[in-house]
Amino acid sequence: MFDVDRVMALLPMRVRNQLESYVDSASTLLEVRDPRVLQAIGPSAVRGTILKRGKQGVPTAMPARHHAWFDWTYPADQPAMAELYSRAKRGQWNGDDLPWATSVDPESDDRPLLPDDMLAWDKVNDFGIRLSVAERRVVRHSVAAWMLSQFLHGEQGALFAAAQVTEAVQFFDGKLYGATQVVDEGRHVEVFHRYLDTKLQKLYQVNDNLFVIIDALMTDARWDMKFLGMQIMVEGVALGAFSLLYRETREPLLKELLKNVIQDEARHVHYGVLALREHVLTELDERDRREREDWAFEVALLMRNRFLAYEVYEEHFEGRLTRAQWREVVGSSPGMERFRHLMFGRMVPNLREIGLLSDRIRPHYARVGLDKYFGGVAADQLTGEQMLRELDQGRTEIERRAAAA
Ligand SMILES: [Fe+2]
Numbered sequence: 001m002f003d004v005d006r007v008m009a010l011l012p013m014r015v016r017n018q019l020e021s022y023v024d025s026a027s028t029l030l031e032v033r034d035p036r037v038l039q040a041i042g043p044s045a046v047r048g049t050i051l052k053r054g055k056q057g058v059p060t061a062m063p064a065r066h067h068a069w070f071d072w073t074y075p076a077d078q079p080a081m082a083e084l085y086s087r088a089k090r091g092q093w094n095g096d097d098l099p100w101a102t103s104v105d106p107e108s109d110d111r112p113l114l115p116d117d118m119l120a121w122d123k124v125n126d127f128g129i130r131l132s133v134a135e136r137r138v139v140r141h142s143v144a145a146w147m148l149s150q151f152l153h154g155e156q157g158a159l160f161a162a163a164q165v166t167e168a169v170q171f172f173d174g175k176l177y178g179a180t181q182v183v184d185e186g187r188h189v190e191v192f193h194r195y196l197d198t199k200l201q202k203l204y205q206v207n208d209n210l211f212v213i214i215d216a217l218m219t220d221a222r223w224d225m226k227f228l229g230m231q232i233m234v235e236g237v238a239l240g241a242f243s244l245l246y247r248e249t250r251e252p253l254l255k256e257l258l259k260n261v262i263q264d265e266a267r268h269v270h271y272g273v274l275a276l277r278e279h280v281l282t283e284l285d286e287r288d289r290r291e292r293e294d295w296a297f298e299v300a301l302l303m304r305n306r307f308l309a310y311e312v313y314e315e316h317f318e319g320r321l322t323r324a325q326w327r328e329v330v331g332s333s334p335g336m337e338r339f340r341h342l343m344f345g346r347m348v349p350n351l352r353e354i355g356l357l358s359d360r361i362r363p364h365y366a367r368v369g370l371d372k373y374f375g376g377v378a379a380d381q382l383t384g385e386q387m388l389r390e391l392d393q394g395r396t397e398i399e400r401r402a403a404a405a
Pocket residue numbers: 155158184185188265
């Protein structure tokens with residue numbers, strides 16, 4: 001029988017790494033089993049993972065195809081969105097007011113940026129690589145800069161998606177609310193960029209898989225797909241990651257920054273739930289609803305499996321570990337496990353709330369171990385303050401239940 005691993009082992013390391021990275025990109029697509037989903041994501045995947053458009057060092061143009069929806073009668077049509085708009089106006093803050101004078105040492109052991117267990121160090125050891133304490137600090141700095149860089153790139157995507165959605169949405173109160181989200185996302189770009197630039201002095205390029213998702217959303221003509229992708233899926237991942245970092249970083253400036261950002265993001269996801277619930281319930285026929293349901297499930301899986309900091313791997317471990325070994329180092333770490341709980345614990349109940357977790361799809365979630373999140377609280381029942389309070393108390397309800405399951 002043809003043994004891929006044995007053939008790979010015979011190749012020179014450089015060829016092997018290149019080959020592995022192509023196989024990896026292809027397998028991202030092969031994981032998607034639904035042809036309609038594949039058709040929607042395919043062209044973006046080529047642009048992101050094969051052509052690497054996000055890594056050319058030049059601006060990327062993404063053609064937008066949606067309609068801007070005007071309403072000259074200015075209806076007060078969605079009281080819950082109007083309420084969110086008013087809360088958003090009161091919740092504005094100025095990025096300049098964060099304690100920027102704080103001195104940040106990205107390699108500090110006293111005030112580490114990240115929990116140490118974001119990587120499974122014992123696995124690194126098992127694979128025959130001995131790292132000194134100083135080398136571990138350098139890698140930890142890289143992982144932190146990588147994560148925050150992806151947040152920054154995601155925020156740029158969120159900024160433009162929020163602007164598109166503000167044009168394309170048909171709820172008038174939603175448009176006014178959307179204007180505040182555009183400002184919020186602009187501020188997030190500002191503060192993450194400033195933090196990376198002045199404190200960590202390191203910026204990573206956009207991760208290929210993140211590029212694929214952003215590209216797919218920006219170029220999809222259907223406003224509700226943009227919404228689902230950005231407000232529920234991407235914001236869901238972001239909230240999971242921000243929550244983990246807010247709770248576990250010991251660096252005070254980053255903690256304060258995240259505390260502010262989380263409160264904005266909680267509103268964004270709340271808005272996503274309001275708008276999509278209305279739309280799925282009243283506008284979509286069963287065929288279209290199912291397409292969204294399948295799409296959300298596939299994207300959830302991609303998000304779970306694909307944010308593995310390969311850019312850090314290439315910098316520190318290429319030639320010393322295989323990509324498969326690196327996947328284990330990141331994917332099986334305790335920190336990653338906590339991140340997945342926080343992320344899916346928020347995302348899955350939101351999907352339920354907007355009508356995309358029917359009895360038809362539930363067994364698929366159960367098959368990959370995500371059924372433990374079915375009963376959680378959705379974003380329309382939770383404010384940013386409540387979320388922060390829960391994180392301040394340590395292990396969240398979601399994590400306790402997941403641990404008991
Ligand atoms: Fe944001």
